[in-house]
Amino acid sequence: MQATISRLTERPNLWPWLLLTPLAVYLAVFFLVPLIDVVVMSFTEPRLTLGNYAHVVTGTLYQRVFINTFATAALVTIVCLLVGYPLAYLMSRASPRTAMLILALVTMSFWTSFLVRTYAWMVLLGDSGPIIGFLKAVGFEHPPHLLFTRFASTLAMVHILAPYMIMNIYSVMRKIDPVLIRSAQSLGARGASLFRHVYLPLTAPGIANGSVLVFVICLGFYVTPVLLGSPREQMIAGLIGTEIEEFLAFGRGSAMAIILLLITLVILTIYHRRFGLDKLWG
Amino acid sequence: MTSYLQLNGISKIYGDFTALSKVDLGVEKGEFVTFLGPSGSGKTTTLMIIAGFEKATTGDVLVDGQSIAAMAPHERNIGIVFQNYGLFPHKTARENVYFPLQMRDQAKVQGLRKASEMLDLVGLKDLGDRYPKEMSGGQQQRVALARALVFEPSLLLLDEPLGALDKNLREQMQIEIKRIQRTLGVTTIFVTHDQTEAMSMSDRIVVFEAGRIQQVATPLDIYHRPEARFVAGFIGESNLIDAVVLDPATRTAASTALGVVEFAPTEKAIQGKPVTLMIRPEHIRLSRKPIDGRRNARMKVETIVNYGDNALVIGNVGGQSMRVRVLGADVVIIKEGDECSISWLPESVYLIAG
Amino acid sequence: MNRLLITLGIIAVVFVVAPLVIVVPMSFSNARSLQFPPPGYWLGYYQAYFTDMGWLRPTFNSIIIAAGTTVLTMILVVPATFALVRHRFAGKSFADVMLLMPLAVPHIVMAIGYYSYLGKLGLVQTHLGVILAHTCLSVPIAFLVLSANLKGFDRTLERAAISLGASPVRTFIHVTLPILKPGLIISALFAFIQSFDETVVAIFISGRDAATLPRKMFDSIRQEADPVIAVVSTLLFVLVLIGIVAPPLWKAIRVRMAAIKTAPALSTIENRP
Numbered sequence: 001m002q003a004t005i006s007r008l009t010e011r012p013n014l015w016p017w018l019l020l021t022p023l024a025v026y027l028a029v030f031f032l033v034p035l036i037d038v039v040v041m042s043f044t045e046p047r048l049t050l051g052n053y054a055h056v057v058t059g060t061l062y063q064r065v066f067i068n069t070f071a072t073a074a075l076v077t078i079v080c081l082l083v084g085y086p087l088a089y090l091m092s093r094a095s096p097r098t099a100m101l102i103l104a105l106v107t108m109s110f111w112t113s114f115l116v117r118t119y120a121w122m123v124l125l126g127d128s129g130p131i132i133g134f135l136k137a138v139g140f141e142h143p144p145h146l147l148f149t150r151f152a153s154t155l156a157m158v159h160i161l162a163p164y165m166i167m168n169i170y171s172v173m174r175k176i177d178p179v180l181i182r183s184a185q186s187l188g189a190r191g192a193s194l195f196r197h198v199y200l201p202l203t204a205p206g207i208a209n210g211s212v213l214v215f216v217i218c219l220g221f222y223v224t225p226v227l228l229g230s231p232r233e234q235m236i237a238g239l240i241g242t243e244i245e246e247f248l249a250f251g252r253g254s255a256m257a258i259i260l261l262l263i264t265l266v267i268l269t270i271y272h273r274r275f276g277l278d279k280l281w282g
Numbered sequence: 283m284t285s286y287l288q289l290n291g292i293s294k295i296y297g298d299f300t301a302l303s304k305v306d307l308g309v310e311k312g313e314f315v316t317f318l319g320p321s322g323s324g325k326t327t328t329l330m331i332i333a334g335f336e337k338a339t340t341g342d343v344l345v346d347g348q349s350i351a352a353m354a355p356h357e358r359n360i361g362i363v364f365q366n367y368g369l370f371p372h373k374t375a376r377e378n379v380y381f382p383l384q385m386r387d388q389a390k391v392q393g394l395r396k397a398s399e400m401l402d403l404v405g406l407k408d409l410g411d412r413y414p415k416e417m418s419g420g421q422q423q424r425v426a427l428a429r430a431l432v433f434e435p436s437l438l439l440l441d442e443p444l445g446a447l448d449k450n451l452r453e454q455m456q457i458e459i460k461r462i463q464r465t466l467g468v469t470t471i472f473v474t475h476d477q478t479e480a481m482s483m484s485d486r487i488v489v490f491e492a493g494r495i496q497q498v499a500t501p502l503d504i505y506h507r508p509e510a511r512f513v514a515g516f517i518g519e520s521n522l523i524d525a526v527v528l529d530p531a532t533r534t535a536a537s538t539a540l541g542v543v544e545f546a547p548t549e550k551a552i553q554g555k556p557v558t559l560m561i562r563p564e565h566i567r568l569s570r571k572p573i574d575g576r577r578n579a580r581m582k583v584e585t586i587v588n589y590g591d592n593a594l595v596i597g598n599v600g601g602q603s604m605r606v607r608v609l610g611a612d613v614v615i616i617k618e619g620d621e622c623s624i625s626w627l628p629e630s631v632y633l634i635a636g
Numbered sequence: 637m638n639r640l641l642i643t644l645g646i647i648a649v650v651f652v653v654a655p656l657v658i659v660v661p662m663s664f665s666n667a668r669s670l671q672f673p674p675p676g677y678w679l680g681y682y683q684a685y686f687t688d689m690g691w692l693r694p695t696f697n698s699i700i701i702a703a704g705t706t707v708l709t710m711i712l713v714v715p716a717t718f719a720l721v722r723h724r725f726a727g728k729s730f731a732d733v734m735l736l737m738p739l740a741v742p743h744i745v746m747a748i749g750y751y752s753y754l755g756k757l758g759l760v761q762t763h764l765g766v767i768l769a770h771t772c773l774s775v776p777i778a779f780l781v782l783s784a785n786l787k788g789f790d791r792t793l794e795r796a797a798i799s800l801g802a803s804p805v806r807t808f809i810h811v812t813l814p815i816l817k818p819g820l821i822i823s824a825l826f827a828f829i830q831s832f833d834e835t836v837v838a839i840f841i842s843g844r845d846a847a848t849l850p851r852k853m854f855d856s857i858r859q860e861a862d863p864v865i866a867v868v869s870t871l872l873f874v875l876v877l878i879g880i881v882a883p884p885l886w887k888a889i890r891v892r893m894a895a896i897k898t899a900p901a902l903s904t905i906e907n908r909p
Binding site: 013015016017018019020022023024026027030031033034035037038041082083084085086087088089090091093102104105106107108109111112113114115116117118119120121122123124126128129130133159162163166191216219220222223226227236237240241244250253254257258260261264265268272 | 753
């Protein structure tokens with residue numbers, strides 16, 4: 001359409017630039033600038049200094065929080081994989097109607113807001129909730145407090161992020177040509193070896209996709225760890241929030257935020273080099 | 283004198299790839315012309331240049347004496363039926379056919395009525411309220427045709443429209459399209475790679491190859507008097523024999539496969555020139571022994587493909603593979619591996635220069 | 637291997653679904669605490685939600701902000717998508733990636749940035765401020781959905797329209813837009829939901845005046861675990877449920893109605909002597 005016009009008028013094609021400009025300008029002003037603001041604050045609050053970074057990188061509290069966050073993110077990713085992979089497999093092998101039903105259920109979970117799901121876990125794990133109730137019923141007289149622990153926060157995060165993993169793996173599984181599996185079987189592959197040598201590698205892109213997505217989201221997770229987790233074992237995002245809200249330490253908070261951002265970008269860049277970023281949210 | 287549609291010196295070059303070179307063509311008013319050629323031969327590119335979706339690198343396109351090369355495609359008043367029909371899925375058949383009238387700001391009531399009349403003409407009388415997805419391929423085809431004709435275009439262009447249809451439907455649509463074209467008298471260009479289609483539908487065929495026009499002629503002329511080796515090989519089946527002209531007076535040429543061969547009368551024989559001699563498989567007779575009064579050669583039978591009512595016998599004659607069409611009944615007497623005799627008349631040997 | 641995976645799969649399904657369902661009975665609970673199973677049932681907390689401005693105002697705020705975000709997002713994204721899907725130009729792959737950047741940045745980082753930046757502009761605790769922030773966050777997802785739609789668009793249709801006499805502008809209006817409509821709607825829907833549910837940035841910049849529903853819920857859960865949260869959760873959950881069940885149901889109804897329309901015509905033909 002527009003290409004025809006420009007070819008007829010023999011001028012370089014300015015049209016795409018015109019279409020792109022509003023969005024580009026908007027993002028520059030309302031996305032890049034605030035981001036730069038954070039970077040600037042990390043170096044200038046409360047005065048021009050590198051101290052914020054020094055403090056954050058060397059402080060034992062901060063180091064513990066970083067390690068804690070990474071470990072939790074890794075744990076959540078692995079459990080999501082253990083939960084998500086069989087479920088995706090179930091969907092791919094079930095009859096079309098059953099698969100649609102399960103997909104609908106997973107989609108419902110996916111679309112329900114983080115807060116609602118976090119609240120659901122508060123009820124489930126609360127002292128007057130069903131799980132404690134069940135434990136008491138089978139004989140535990142003084143069951144441990146489940147809420148406001150790392151356990152609660154991790155469990156809830158697994159629940160919230162599992163659909164991301166499931167959708168990713170399922171979309172890859174769906175595209176696997178059954179002919180490939182049958183060929184492998186005709187060549188002698190069975191059971192565990194069929195899985196390890198044929199099915200697993202074929203689903204690897206879905207596993208990689210899902211894992212990177214879950215890991216990266218988990219690193220920056222704010223809501224669930226703050227509401228359900230232990231105040232003594234915070235994750236990065238929660239600590240940043242505390243620094244800003246409670247201590248008004250904009251410099252330190254910004255420094256932590258930038259470090260979090262850099263780590264996230266590095267992971268995503270590595271992923272982009274290998275797989276291409278557009279596949280992540282496709 | 284210029285024809286109704288005139289292409290003068292059209293060429294299309296993309297960087298260092300030449301898609302079309304030196305295309306000159308005249309199409310008369312009301313004529314049904316087919317662009318025939320293999321994929322990539324330039325036929326669709328030429329069509330797109332006429333339609334205005336591609337701009338020619340050099341040359342001009344004239345309709346009724348006026349140059350249209352500078353006109354935008356939506357101003358050219360040319361009806362096009364695309365390969366996948368291009369029917370608007372969000373409009374009914376009638377609304378689809380009404381669309382070009384709508385774009386010409388015609389009043390809605392009259393326009394819709396005219397659209398209905400057009401649908402009648404193409405044989406879809408009561409289907410005006412259906413949506414494209416509720417129609418079969420053949421029906422969608424007709425809607426596309428009606429839509430391209432309702433605004434009385436100066437030209438009708440069809441870009442391989444019958445490719446998606448099965449054989450019976452194809453033949454039916456071929457007849458339909460010809461009927462409608464004859465009724466309306468619209469100048470038509472039909473693009474296809476199917477030579478049977480071209481042969482059965484066209485007033486004239488334009489054979490494209492590698493961006494050039496190889497020949498423009500009536501179907502019979504193309505078949506019996508191909509002017510280029512490519513055309514001979516592309517249309518129908520043929521045996522193509524390399525030879526060198528010995529003596530134009532006695533009409534003889536020397537070939538490795540058949541030795542000295544006599545060819546049919548032609549003005550193109552020049553002594554010493556390398557030529558191609560064409561003999562159609564159906565002009566060769568198969569027998570056990572040579573036949574008097576005809577030219578003969580020995581053939582070793584390699585493959586027999588039996589089609590029931592006829593058979594194709596492929597064999598080796600003097601180092602060259604030759605094909606012979608034989609009546610089904612006659613083929614029972616020979617087997618693969620047999621040595622037999624083939625014979626033909628000099629009139630069946632057609633000389634192609636170049 | 638097969639059976640093991642399937643068994644694990646079933647357990648996983650229960651894990652994914654069960655917690656959600658809990659919020660529904662909780663909303664009818666008459667207890668003040670988070671007791672489950674609830675000691676008794678009533679509609680009191682539903683009544684509380686629908687009469688408490690402390691909950692209704694954030695709901696309205698969220699709707700207004702999400703609507704504003706959607707409009708702004710679509711205005712920016714629609715032309716940009718056309719540019720990136722249909723044209724080739726220098727810097728295109730760069731633009732492709734940059735557009736997705738807001739998805740890569742953790743919301744907490746943006747929250748600080750917006751708190752500081754919008755603060756300087758005096759837009760903290762205003763609807764406009766949240767809209768401006770949410771638009772950035774919605775843009776990537778709206779773009780992804782729309783570009784997938786646009787990539788699958790059959791361009792022959794536009795060529796056909798042009799050949800039939802439609803200028804490029806009229807082609808866009810009569811052919812491109814109507815056919816793109818479903819994609820545009822879904823893209824807008826994603827943008828709306830993204831803004832409506834967005835929590836972290838809203839916590840920091842929506843303040844009291846423009847407090848969004850997620851912000852109110854967050855504060856509520858943190859401070860006193862107000863049972864009305866269960867009501868809100870149930871309402872949101874039911875909305876999602878309707879959103880997922882409605883389209884196939886609507887389709888099935890339409891098919892049934894179309895069959896009913898043609899049936900009487902057939903029966904009159906058969907009943908004629």
